[in-house]
Amino acid sequence: MSASTPQDTATANVEFNQLGKPLTRTDAAGKVFGTTPFAGDYAMPQMLHLQVVRSTVASAKLLKLNTEKARALDGVVEILTADDLPNPSATPHFHEAYGEKRPMTDPPLLVSDRIRFFGEPLAVIAAETSEIAAQACALVEAEYEPVQGVYDPQEALQPGAPIVHGEDNIMVERKIRKGDVAAGFEDADLIVENTYRTPFQEHAFLEPEVGLAWVDETGVINIRTCAQDIEHFRMIADVLDLPHNRVRIRGAFVGGGFGGKEECAREIYMALMALKTGRPVRLEYSREDSFVGHGKRHPMILRYKTGVTKDGKISALDVDILADSGAYLYLSANVLLYAAVAAPGPYKVDNLKVCARAVATNNMYTSAFRGYGAMQACAAYEQQMDEVAKAVGKDPIAFRQQNYLKTGDPIATGFVPPGAIWTDQCVDRAWAALGPRVEPVEPHIKTGRGVAAYQQSYGKVSFLGDTSEAWVGVEFDGSVVVRSGVADIGGGQVSSLAQIAAEVLGVGLDDVTIYKTDSALTPLAGRTAATRTLSMTGNATKKASEAIRSRLLGRAAIEFGVKPSEVLLSKGRVLVGNAPEKSMRLGDLARLCHIDGIQASELAMHCATHADLLDSETGQGQAHPDYTYGAHAIEVSVDTETGEVRILKSIGAHDVGQCINRAAVEDQIEGGAQNGQGYALSEEMLYNEGKLMTPSLSEYLMPTSMDMTEVESIILESRSGVGPFGAKGIGEPAISAVAPAIANAITDAIGVRIFELPLTPERIVNALMDQES
Amino acid sequence: MSCAYDLKVPISLQNALDLLSDAQSMPLAGGTNLLVEIRSGKERPQRLVALDRIEGLAGIDINSETITIGARATVGDLLRSTELAKAAPSLVKAAGVFAGQMVRNAGTIGGNIACASPAADLVPPLMSLDAQVTLQSSSGSRVVALDEYYQGYKQDVRRPDELVTQISMPRLPDQTHNRFYKLARRRGDAITVVGLAVTLTVSDGVCRKARIAMGAVAPCVIRARNAEALLEGNVFDAAMIETAAAQAAAECAPIDDVRASAQYRRHCVRKLTRRLVAEAWNDLEAKVEADV
């Protein structure tokens, strides 16, 4: 469901052939009919099956790894341990962050001496069948010497706590300083201080990790894998000590990523084994492997201290964020940057102090997950906004209104986002769409409603630099080819590129064929992450298409004796007004260009604006290219006896800049609502001394269709984003505000706030009992 | 993770029972429990005896005295029987909140009973309906009351060579209310945190018979016999219902696990017993008034 947009007068006259319409994605039919091959569908003759041997303790010295018995098993072909690595210090860590305290926290590819988390890879087995590989796995004997571990980020900071790496457990520290916080608190009539806790979260994509690697006839290592980033071929080559051009990653449609398929240890294992055995190798994770095989969302403890005047202005904000990075750094440095930048939310806070730290523990390591630290901050600041509103006796929305950032205002880092800030419209629309309140009939049921707004970046961190390429060409029959290395992780990424080319070149979506995700043959487009793909590769595709368009129009203008601006491309034809004699098929024009040596194809690159590092003391500068703003509103019912929660209404209102495919935008909003609902209510990764106690989908409880209500999407289009046609991003933004909206609704229903997510029935019952006594 | 086994697909019950007299054999009904256990290595049978080709094992028969359900009836079969919905409402309610569509298509009532899980959803309703289980082996058959069938965590009186062939229960008298509530951490595909079934028969304003069966709050599904005794022979009032609910909570023996703590489960047994008994009582009162 979705409601249409109020268009402001400046942009109301833009007319598109297909942009913004709810089109059937180009990848839909194959997926619905089951004909789309995923990485796991590829097989080769003589293929071996891999299995990763993992530690069964979280903190220990590895004294000995005994592989004899496993090697002796019939059908076992090869076993790789740390001793067999060409470069023992090789690491699957990607060095793209700044702000790590030490560079000495890289995870080893395979453990040689020190085990730091439960499930850490010790060896890789290659066998003739996956059954034999699994059997061999159980035969590998590891001798451990226990080392005292630390499993709580606050304990990890205490003097005398076990140290995971180096000298202390602080892995990353990010700071933001703006204005005069002490003076701001002086000006406050009231100070509200609360601490919010957010949990681990598992990506739980439909498709657990899988891939196939082989060495081809020219000696190039080919890897067919489900990955968000095919440009890890460089890292893989570095580990193998090969030139970068000797490793090729070919993607496939990916069955979900959410940040969980950005790592590349498993591709490195496959490449090493393919080289070592000379045979194709396949590595498929079971769901259990997947639970221990990739980093999780950072749990955070967020302390918010807000100074507010009695008429409702925020005068100062002091935020302290402590994140559990688990045993290794991975992307923690950037995740904490996102959390720090997002800390005040979409509000104007002149006196601001943020300290965000990631601390090492012997828990599962944490890394990228949809929202990337900013959504944890949102979970805290939007609950805090309700608490502050209550403390000053204001309506939560009226209080927010007084403090919203407006278009043109600088955010926490002093940067002025180029796009519009339509928070107020989004909040108002979402709230209004809740309609009349559901009145409970049963005495044990209470209902409540809540809203949350957010600010979430789209596009990669600006100081890292970012480019993306796409190639577009027009065929002699008017069909269009797009080639781009983009990884489609299920969001309709390739379909949107096809649509952009179709829009610019005046053809239908069905007329475009897209070749994707091959690090050797398709132009490199960067990682599908950070809500960057549409804005980066979309712009590259648009740029390429426009270059072709302008050459085609030029040639057509000569043909028809008119000005290029008088020529139209529409429905596969080239037209001048409605003069029938001045019209031809697009393909014929492409052929004319060919004869004249005018290129009907183009390779284009889009480059994001690069910025300096943020100031390390004040955090001032440009962190991201731009931000998406929006809101989510929720109505719940709560069973006050059992603590069960029902989501009655779930409404997302987002300014996406410009919809490319409206249906795909709705998919993101609905998926974000589901993903955020699980985070708020039921998904729990319970660890006991680093060991996951909820390692399957029967214990890790994501909402099912039975748990979801129909999600309503309200799509606003400010046409102000830095993406193609003014698009912003919606992938990550869609999840941001869901959990705090649910938390605020539950608080509204039961009259007491629970400061720790998820809001399980048991926590609700306990809170109600505490309230009674 | 995997295991090789021999699969037998007998077409007669006798044939199945003969195969099961071999100690290495296990019955395979819908497989929705067994295959999960095999995958995780908790069960390693050498031979599986599939029950799905055996005639006459899946019927639902309801006459004026008795309800009889074949062990091979799937959860979906229970849901589709409109007659059963009237005759045994709590059972059909439990079938409706059972797993998800795919598992309901395959999972059977016999498998649900025989897996002996404390969280098996069909068992509390059946127990509250005084169900009996027919066990058959190549050497004969016997009938066991469901409330005497379980002996502890995943322990039952069934010998490995015996099959559950049918489940039967008496028709409910008039003026009887029969309810089930599944408390779980989500609405689809969830393992029960507390399953509660209540059957109350009232005449002349007096509770003639009470059955309260509790799932997932003890090593096996149990009845709250003391709470039942408090209700039976009495006229209902709010205080008495509250006392009986507290008694049911005292009778259960829950544990802490990843889904919930023992304390929470006990709390919910109390609240839900009170709720279900009160609802049944209110409905019956309303019904008496309507009859007048």
Ligand SMILES: Cc1cc2nc3c(=O)[nH]c(=O)nc-3n(C[C@H](O)[C@H](O)[C@H](O)COP(=O)(O)OP(=O)(O)OC[C@H]3O[C@@H](n4cnc5c(N)ncnc54)[C@H](O)[C@@H]3O)c2cc1C
């Ligand atoms: C995703 C999922 C969700 C689930 N949700 C629920 C739920 O909500 N509620 C619930 O109660 N259960 C649930 N289950 C568990 C399972 O589906 C049920 O217990 C089901 O009733 C088992 O029946 P089955 O026919 O599949 O038994 P099987 O798996 O075939 O057998 C289970 C056990 O009983 C034995 N057995 C089977 N039939 C007989 C017989 N006639 N006589 C003697 N022994 C027999 C088998 O040897 C085996 O030991 C779920 C399972 C899954 C996988």
